[in-house]
Amino acid sequence: MAQAITPPRGMRDFLPAEKATRERALGIIRRSYTAHGFDEIETPVMEDIELLHSGLGGDNEKLSFSVLKRALPQAEIEAAAAADDAQQLADLGLRFDLTVPLARFYASHRGELPSVFRAIQIAPVWRAERPQKGRYRQFVQCDIDIIGEPSQLAEAEIITATLATLDELGLEGCTIRINDRRLLTAMLEVFGFTSAEHPQVLITIDKLDKVGEQGVVAELRERDATPDAVDTLEKFFHRITTKEFNPFGVRAITKALPAGIDPALIADLAALAEVVDPARLHFDPFLVRGMGYYTGTIFEIAHPDFTFSLGGGGRYDGMIGRFLGTDVAACGFSIGFERIVDLLQADVTGATDxxxxxxxxxxxxxxxxxxxxxxxxxxxxxxxxxxxxxxxxxxxxxxxxxxxxxxxxxxxxxxxxxxxxxxx
Known part of the structure; x- marks a missing residue:
């Protein structure tokens, strides 16, 4: 029997009609983001292995593909095998996202860029995922980022541009789930978790949509988190709530949080309703976004017909400072292109005739x-x-x-x- 000839696992071929649909969607995304004042850049598909494993990429670093050094001596190969450390044999790696390369790009070209830089990146990335439906080893990311703008104008511009792009694609009903990492930290402190516990507690809370409230509580108890804090969190899960008429604002955010949160943090996030249609914003106190580099506002795209998000992002003011020695404000949003393109109608004409x-x-x-x-x-x-x-x-x-x-x-x-x- 002839052997089946297929692409590598987790990677795909695209037939002409599929390719045309993808290019049409990418064209709409590019035009929309360009109209909002963003400029497209391009970075190499590979970066230095030290950069990709510098702690900037969170759990995605574990999924990166490494590229072996050329002409390795046999002794070096044997030493790495004996130490069970294959990474020392690599000097480059395929990028696993576009944010880490952007941080390096900005550090490399800061003197040639405006003080506030608005970037578009649309390109493939690679992760050593376990292939399954909707999860691939090679996929396209569509990112916009604003670097150098510390005010909430960055969040407002990015969210507005993203919602406009989703509308242009014909994806009706999209809203933005939104939170702030500072509110998350304050909430954990009110519950009674120690600061040393925060990273692991957030990882567990991030599983809420998969394991439910009781699953989160059970895992925290298994991990020996502070018992009184877990009890307080469990009571908060079971609190009686009433529907808030105002879809997004100080009152709605305050009611969704435990007592004792700094009102200034709440007012800061609620101010987005002055710029973005509040009907398209939904405060989610347990939205975490797993990447550890987020420092402020975080957000995800929600659609009423799907349980999974269609993209996400947030503010990451500390990342670029790892290269420059001084912090630079940064905020970004990534559309989940592979999920979105599957939802689009196959309008592939591309020309009037x-x-x-x-x-x-x-x-x-x-x-x-x-x-x-x-x-x-x-x-x-x-x-x-x-x-x-x-x-x-x-x-x-x-x-x-x-x-x-x-x-x-x-x-x-x-x-x-x-x-x-x-x-x-």
Whole structure:
């Protein structure tokens, strides 16, 4: 039996119709973000291994693909094997996200960039995931970031641009779940968790949508978290709540939090409602975002038809300072392109007219190329195909590739005006 020939696990081929849908979506995203004043950049697919494993990428560092050094001496290979440390054999690695490369990019080119830099990055990234539906080893990320703006203007611009882009893509009903890492920290302190416990407690709370409230409480008890703090958290989970009429604001945020949180932090987050439609913002006190580099506002894209998020981001003011020695304000948002593109209708026409020319074997190259050149000059997408007995199958395939009309090329067809164009 012949062996199946498939792409590597977790990676995919895209047929023409699929590729056209993806490119259409990417075109909309680029146009929308560009209209909001962002500039596209490009970084290498590989970065130095020390950068990728510097603690900036959180758990994603464990999923990075490493690239072996060239011409390694056998002794060095054996030493690494004996120490069970394959990483010392690598000097480069494939990027696992676009945020770490952006931080390095900004540090490299700061003098050539404006004081407030608005960046677009759209590119593939690689992670050594366990492949499953919706989770791949190679996938595209679509990021926008604002570097150098410490005020809430950065969050407002990024959220507004992202919502506008989702609307342009035709994804109706998207809202933004929003929280602040400072509010999370304050909440854990009110519950009674020690500061040393905070990282692990947040990791457990981040599983809330998967294991539920009781699952979170059970795991915290198993990990020997402060018993009184776990009891307080459990009581908070079971508190009686009433629906808040105001969808997002000081009152709604205050009611969703335990007593004792600094009102200034609440007012700071609620101020976003002055810029972004509050009906599209939803405060979630237990939104964590697993990356440890977030320092302030965090957010995710929610859609009423799906339990998973369609993207996320937040403020990460401390990351770039790791390179420059001084902190630089930064905030970013990443659209989950692979999830979103699967939700889009396969509108792949790409042009107002797409015409299939079906010709006989007797047609000459000069005749066909002249026709095609004339039609393309008039703004029509054109494909030449030799007519087969099963014309219906040809038309079906063409329609799947975005062609909207067809015409037969007769031996005496000399110009586009001679064609009898019909809709597919």
């Amino acid at each position: 797409a015409l299939l020319l079906l010709h006989e074997a007797s047609a000459t190259p000069a005749q066909l190329v002249a026709l095609k050149t004339e039609l393309i000059a008039a703004g029509t997408r054109v494909r030449l195909e030799k007519r087969t007995k099963n014309t219906k199958a040809q038309l079906d395939r063409a329609a799947a590739s975005g062609f909207t009309s067809f015409a037969f090329v007769a031996p005496d067809t000399a110009a586009a005006a001679d064609l009898d164009v019909k809709a597919i």
